[in-house]
Amino acid sequence: MKVAVFGLGYVGSVTAACLAANGHDVWGVDVDIAKVGPITEGHSPVVEPGLDELVAAGVTAGRLHATTDPRPALDGADVSLICVGTPSTPSGSTDLTYIRRAIRDIAETAGVVDPPASGFHSIVVRSTVPPGTVDEVVEQVLAEVPASGDFSFGTAMCPEFLREGSGLADFYDPPFVVVGTRNPWVGTALIDLFSFLPAEVQVVDVRTAEALKYACNAFHATKVSFANEMGRIFRHYGVDSREVMRLFVQDTTLNISPYYLRPGFAFGGSCLPKDLRSVLQLARVKDTDLPLLAGTLATNELTVRDVVDRVVAGPGREVALLGLSFKTATDDLRESPSVELAERLIGKGYNLRIYDAIVNPSRLVGANLRHVRSKLPHLQRVLTADAIEALRGADVALVSATDPAAVSALLTTPPARTIDLTGRLGAEVEALPGYEGVAW
Numbered sequence: 084m085k086v087a088v089f090g091l092g093y094v095g096s097v098t099a100a101c102l103a104a105n106g107h108d109v110w111g112v113d114v115d116i117a118k119v120g121p122i123t124e125g126h127s128p129v130v131e132p133g134l135d136e137l138v139a140a141g142v143t144a145g146r147l148h149a150t151t152d153p154r155p156a157l158d159g160a161d162v163s164l165i166c167v168g169t170p171s172t173p174s175g176s177t178d179l180t181y182i183r184r185a186i187r188d189i190a191e192t193a194g195v196v197d198p199p200a201s202g203f204h205s206i207v208v209r210s211t212v213p214p215g216t217v218d219e220v221v222e223q224v225l226a227e228v229p230a231s232g233d234f235s236f237g238t239a240m241c242p243e244f245l246r247e248g249s250g251l252a253d254f255y256d257p258p259f260v261v262v263g264t265r266n267p268w269v270g271t272a273l274i275d276l277f278s279f280l281p282a283e284v285q286v287v288d289v290r291t292a293e294a295l296k297y298a299c300n301a302f303h304a305t306k307v308s309f310a311n312e313m314g315r316i317f318r319h320y321g322v323d324s325r326e327v328m329r330l331f332v333q334d335t336t337l338n339i340s341p342y343y344l345r346p347g348f349a350f351g352g353s354c355l356p357k358d359l360r361s362v363l364q365l366a367r368v369k370d371t372d373l374p375l376l377a378g379t380l381a382t383n384e385l386t387v388r389d390v391v392d393r394v395v396a397g398p399g400r401e402v403a404l405l406g407l408s409f410k411t412a413t414d415d416l417r418e419s420p421s422v423e424l425a426e427r428l429i430g431k432g433y434n435l436r437i438y439d440a441i442v443n444p445s446r447l448v449g450a451n452l453r454h455v456r457s458k459l460p461h462l463q464r465v466l467t468a469d470a471i472e473a474l475r476g477a478d479v480a481l482v483s484a485t486d487p488a489a490v491s492a493l494l495t496t497p498p499a500r501t502i503d504l505t506g507r508l509g510a511e512v513e514a515l516p517g518y519e520g521v522a523w
Contacts, residue, residue, distance in 0.1 A: 399478020
């Protein structure tokens with residue numbers, strides 16, 4: 084394929100050289116001659132192990148070119164990859180100036196060069212951009228430019244996951260290749276473009292692809308900060324946090340795994356809230372700030388508050404709460420966010436009916452019993468025998484229960500609104516009128 088790569092910084096240079104090395108005819112485009120010149124002369128404009136040799140090989144083979152003029156790059160090109168900078172503004176937002184400029188250059192140039200044999204050209208953003216950029220910025224710029232000759236455009240987002248210092252290895256062995264597009268022709272073009280990579284190309288919603296890169300980098304930053312906060316507190320207690328984290332990462336069931344990494348409702352139970360508060364108290368004793376962990380408690384509280392606010396903002400006073408324990412398949416109510424939710428709604432005057440397949444007040448003992456008595460002294464009065472009874476006449480259902488009885492009841496007796504707190508209720512429930520996800 085003939086590929087135009089707009090932006091010859093780190094991402095663009097690595098992308099261009101790797102695609103050329105795998106047989107594509109690649110043209111890098113940049114307004115800065117200081118980036119174009121080195122590639123034309125056969126070496127990399129950026130420092131990256133192995134890239135000099137790859138660029139030289141691509142130029143020598145006649146498959147890698149660089150120019151400040153988009154016309155030779157777009158003449159007959161099948162794909163444009165947008166790898167321009169998206170720096171922060173002083174307020175922290177993303178500056179999309181270079182994205183807009185590149186898209187405008189493509190659209191305007193398409194009117195004066197030959198289209199590819201198919202007549203179809205894929206414009207693919209590789210730069211990190213906020214969700215909505217392709218729909219609201221790229222498409223808008225294309226709409227503003229007069230008809231572009233015989234070109235027909237399709238758009239997509241294909242985020243890159245390259246680390247400086249290991250860019251070539253990351254390109255050739257990516258964690259995933261994700262393409263966000265609604266256009267099947269673009270999806271097919273990019274599957275062909277990246278067919279030499281070991282990872283399957285996953286075609287998803289455009290905004291999912293845009294958001295993925297932010298989620299990855301935010302998590303990476305969080306991991307660094309988490310490890311540093313552990314070190315900052317444990318060193319005061321004579322602990323080598325390097326050894327703690329060496330052991331920590333060996334747990335691939337919970338610690339380094341997909342577990343817990345699902346949007347949903349707040350955490351609770353007998354361990355997480357208590358132990359998190361204990362770590363924060365250990366830090367206070369040593370006059371040590373742990374803002375990440377303190378923020379974890381704060382964001383957990385906001386998760387509960389958000390659901391309460393959504394109920395209050397809607398119509399009706401009748402609420403069904405399906406699921407009361409802090410997790411499925413247990414009757415442990417200690418610091419359950421659903422208990423907290425029930426207490427707040429009752430306190431605001433809502434008529435609440437609760438269903439839980441396992442919770443039986445007569446079998447609660449010890450701390451579990453004391454906790455629910457302090458929060459819901461009239462649990463027996465609001466607890467129903469089955470889910471249908473809880474849902475009868477409800478204006479809104481708040482659902483964390485995933486047992487068959489709860490799901491069947493929702494389908495049989497759907498309320499006007501269903502707020503899904505778990506994300507595991509199934510496609511039939513999600514198709515109900517008035518369905519809302521707690522975080523989606």
